[in-house]
Amino acid sequence: MNQNIEKILTKFLMNAANIDELEILANWLKKDEHKQIFKSYIKTNYAMDINTNEFDTENAKKEYLRKIRLSKKTTYKFKIYKVLKYAAAAVIIFGMGYFFQQKGNTGSIEITEPIIVNNQIETGTDKATLTLENGDRIALVKGDTYQTQNVTSNGEKVIYNSSNTSRELVYNHLTIPRGGQFQLTLSDGTKVWLNSESQLKYPVAFNEGETREVELVYGEAYFDVSPSSEHEGAKFKVFNNSQEVEVLGTEFNIKAYKDETNIYTTLVEGKVEVTAGNTVKILSQSQQTNLNIVTKNVSVQEVSVRSQISWKEGLYMFKDKSLKEIMTTLSRWYDMEVVFADENLEGIPFNGALYKDQSIIDILNDIKNFGVIKNYEINNKTITLK
Template sequence: MTNLTKIIKLSQKIANSILAGKQPKALEKASIFSKEDKNYILSKLTDNKHIKERESIKKCIDKNHDWKHVEAKIVKPVKKVSYFKYAAVAAILVGVISIGYLKLTNVKQSDSDNAIIYTIEKGVDKAILTLEDGTEIALEKGKEIKTSHAKSNGEQLIYDIKEKDAGELVYNYLTIPRGAHFTIQLADGTNVKLNSETQLKYPVNFVKGESRLVELVYGEAYFDVSHSSEHHGASFKVLNNNEIVEVLGTEFNIKAYKDEAHIYTTLVKGKIAVNIAGKTHLLNPGEQSDFDTKGKSVVIKTVDSYNETSWKDGVFSFDNKSLKEIMKVLSRWYDFDVEYKNNAIKAEEFIGILSKDQKIENILISLKDYGIIEDYEINGKTIILN
């Protein structure tokens, strides 16, 4: 791994810590910097005086004018992404972190931007709970509810920790719409974080000693599973489409959206067995199974589990993702549709970290500033990119 790659990976972890208001432990443990370097970096990132100085300097920079000078000296033009990759390293450590640290919500916009009435909001805690009799209950922040098996404060749904000796299981559904997320604690103590546009089917309690089976109907979920030793050796299984993931006690992520042909299962801790079409694949931490539901092929690969699961911590972490892939992720969280005036920009790549707690306009302005898009327009619930 090159030093540049190490810096990029490190910057992602530092940004996540500071955006979450935590001490950046990744910087403290980094071996590529001396103690003096670490103190200097931390000071530059968190000191208000330095942050304001950078913001002032940034306003004086004409990036388009300066880039034209660079392009004029290049014999053969390179893809725009190459330029952005290096700019993004600085953006992660200076721009994104600084803005996140100061909790800025407003950015300077052009007169044309100010004339637009924005109707796209960031995601919130929201879900629909469907009971065993078909009754639907809206869960949202600030609204407390209680059923015969569970209770919710509007941010989390918690089931009574209870096992039954035998009998038929009763199931509930939790559905997360676009522009939302939610957390649920199942009756065995397993915690599940559900991303936008996701549905989970699960029993209101489990049978003692029998496998604990839930179904990710569609969408994305992060599972922190209660260990089998606490449940008479009963394993925990997640069913999705043609895939069954079996665990004893671990943390993993499943991404299985209806509009995507691939199912991605990423292991963070422990060990899991992914059964696809009768064949079992064992995963170790940091590995991901990529199941092509159309081609019926399976690829096991090593990934950065942080990038695959950062959504649960309030952060988008993109590592060489195309604009098309990025906009699909953002559209679920902010609940919008996207149109492209220039299809060529769909392949432009992005590397960096974005807070989920900011306005979509801020993200679009960042994409424009770094040359990923030339311009954008917001028309109701549709974003048009050029």
């Protein structure tokens, strides 16, 4: 990377680059090899807590557009529009940057080769099983299509139409395995993103004017709910065994895995009411409920929304998470088992971000290079951290 580009990049990350510098950077980023250099530069020189130093892509876009509106020069407008998509992409690359940072001091790095025997761990992809009302199970796989009168799928998402006139509610299930993810559009237009190892139960079609109800049987899901104003005032509710979430028209995330004792409901925008037993909590934007299903205690806290929902954008962001928690999350996406040969490794706290399209070996090498672990072993689909 030449010195001029490095200076422009630094100014860009400080939101101080002018339009000419932005155009130089945009043209430089057109080459794939430069994008890789850029990400490496960020990783090496900006090892910071991205969860507390977030780069807001939407605000960056708004700022560029504000400059456009204030400008009366056509050539200037053209430059801004030309740079916008590349600059915004650069913001995303930084804001969803790639690094893995241990909190506190790292140990000394011992250079030893990992032991890899028949590595069968693959990066997750779009896949799901659709269970119809008659019990038939349809495998939905990326690259394959499926279509019936009520539903279509391109292998990455499944979409239900709203033409069903029957008043009788019939239910389908969408099950996401370990190592999978999928998108779903319900008949009312509500969009749902389902994370690995999740299952949603929902009607093939809702009855207009009646409360729309779905069940997150287990796992994690992000909901972008079609407003009640478009459905004769019908509310939208999400149930699971331990709580009920009622919304009018909003975006929120629920994390309720079978092997975890806590259920997290995070409000992105709008308003939700979370009911757990006799406890009722109304959330405002950027708030999260934490329900302990053992003690039944429900707490509310302010959170970084982006770190909670980044999984649906192809990124895992971790803030003050232990190595054990991180590996639990990764085990669902990579469909693997993780063994700690040294239990002392489990509690080491980290901040950072990992792209979901990385290979597991790349991730393990990063952890190793920080001196956190001395070595690792892969045997089929089991990882042992040493």
